[in-house]
Amino acid sequence: MSKNALLKFVEDQVEIKDFPNFNSGDTITVTIKIREGNKERLQKFQGVVLQRAGEGPAETFTIRKISNNIGVERIFPISSPFIEDIEINKKGQVRRARIFYLRKLRGKKARIKAARH
Numbered sequence: 845m846s847k848n849a850l851l852k853f854v855e856d857q858v859e860i861k862d863f864p865n866f867n868s869g870d871t872i873t874v875t876i877k878i879r880e881g882n883k884e885r886l887q888k889f890q891g892v893v894l895q896r897a898g899e900g901p902a903e904t905f906t907i908r909k910i911s912n913n914i915g916v917e918r919i920f921p922i923s924s925p926f927i928e929d930i931e932i933n934k935k936g937q938v939r940r941a942r943i944f945y946l947r948k949l950r951g952k953k954a955r956i957k958a959a960r961h
Contacts, residue, residue: 847897851900851931854900854901854902855900855901858901858922858923859920859925860867860901860923861923863922863927863930864930864931864932866893866896866930866932867893867908867941868893868895868896868936868938868941869892869893869931869936869937869938869940869943869956869959870892870893870908870932870933870934870935870936871889871891871892871893871932871934871936871956872890872891872893872930872931872932873888873889873925873931873933874888874889874890874907874920874927874929874930874931875887875928875931876888876889876926876927876928877882877886877925877926877927877928878926880894882938885930887911888961889907889911889918890909890933891907891908891916892907892908892909892916892936892943892946892956893905893906893907894906894907894908894917894933894942894944894946895941895942895944897909897945900916900958901909901922901923901924901925902921903920904919904920905919905920905922906918906919906920907920908910908946908947915947932951934958934961935958936956936957936958937956937957937958937959937960938957940954941953943956
């Protein structure tokens with residue numbers, strides 16, 4: 845089985861939802877379905893996109909937020925069935941695709957310039 849045939853097979857199996865276009869530096873809110881026992885609820889995770897990696901149904905994106913003075917990062921597969929919605933809160937202007945330097949910065953230094961339209 846060639847690589848293209850394998851990718852085609854995976855794309856046929858995975859439902860790819862239509863999310864807005866976002867890049868690193870953007871502040872987004874991801875609404876996630878969380879199942880606890882037999883109950884299901886929605887939880888929002890808001891933070892800055894550090895990177896987007898991969899392509900097609902195997903694409904992932906990393907979000908970072910500060911919670912109780914502790915940096916929390918979470919990696920989401922773009923084709924995850926648990927992602928309910930993605931909302932763009934702020935477009936950010938950064939000079940690189942992977943902004944891991946944000947991990948070392950705190951407070952005002954960790955701000956990202958707003959993108960001009």
